[in-house]
Amino acid sequence: MNCRDVREVADSFLSDQLLTETNHEILQHIDTCPSCRTELDARRRLRSALRDAFNRAPELQPSAEFRNRLRDGLREVPVEGARRWALPGRWLALAAGVVLTAGLASAVFLSRGDAPNPIAPPDLLARDAIGDHRNCALKFRLVRMPVPLEDAADRFDSAFRLLLSAPPDEIQTRDGSARVTERHSCAYGARRFGHVIMQYHGRVVSLLMTANDGAADTIGEGAIPHLIGRPMNGLSVVSVDGTHHSVLLVSDLESAELAELSKVVSVPLAQHLEVSLAPDLGRLATLSP
């Protein structure tokens, strides 16, 4: 892929509309081409400026009076088709309840929409993180489109706001530098993540923040996330678990490389989340068949 090719599809790249293979070709190109990297940054900056300007323009905001009038007006209108809507939701809730009672973890996939994250031990967290990394960062085949972190912080989890600025766009480790290429929130199954995608040593790395509902603390030190279902050869997960949130790194990098990166990006982030988090909580686990 040459400079002309990259610029032709640069906006589609920023919109995550390209095939994984094309994404990788672009990332490889901009690793060695400062000119195209600058151009991509410029387009990203313009898009961000446009979004911010539009969303905060005072003259484009609805009045409080209109908001109230709209809400009150809608309450006067009966919900047509409500019973048809309610039936599948209830069926799913019932099905999820039955399956959870039976102890099958796969029931989380039956939850509707963006329900609160289910309580999950680290192996489930790792499985969901791997699933999100593969579907979002590598293949971009999500059921639900990613949403901006600001929106996700307002709607799902205020902790995601931290990811707007952390980790920084350029990260130095002892072994090299990592660069952030994307920040958003996405979902895998019933689990909502704050997702930062990075390039490190030529590989794609996902940093995923998610609520763990305290379950991670109940697992003993040294517990190794393992995969439920089919094996994922060569993928590593490094998890830093706090009382309420876990910060996971997922990549096909060597485990030691990922662990090094974790010290620089995950641990400071987790420390922001809770002051009491010990800096050496990073647990390394390589998933193997």
Next chain:
Amino acid sequence: MVKQAALRDDSDARAAFEGEVLPHADRLFRLALWFVRNRADAEDVVQDTMMQALKSFHRFQPGTNCRAWLTTILQRIVSNRRRAAGRSKVVEDPDDRLAQAVPFVPPVPQELTDELVLGTLRKLPDAFQEVILLCDVEDLSYKEAAQALAIPIGTVMSRLHRGRAQLRTELAAADAVLAGRSTGDGASMRDRRIEAS
């Protein structure tokens, strides 16, 4: 008994609607106001959109992109209003007027103020503004934007390409004018502001 069940179902649906749809009201309003350029009309458009969404809520698939679904409803309402007012967009479709994309894309200015960015966006043909707002601001995919605007996905991509290029050309020109006014009053964009009634 049956009546009680129906009431409970209605209550569930309403709670789901308020949780899923109402948070998008402000976004819908901004889009509506940008397109119709009048607060009273924008309020009508948002109200009609919400009413339509409420009536069709049983058709909404949980887990799909609610924002895209609502934007499609809003766009159809805006489009119907334009037709009713005799303002057909066909004559102002830029695809025919701008047969070829702008060949040179100037650099993005270092300083991008809100006024500069929005004022420049407003200078573009409506069809370019629409796709840029839906794809770059509202984060709709090309496919979702195509559905919302009822145009082929190839047209969305083509308009985006040309629209973004023209936006940069206009931004560079506006930035040059502002830079030339060392003692200017920065009022170049004011005449483009949306009517505030």
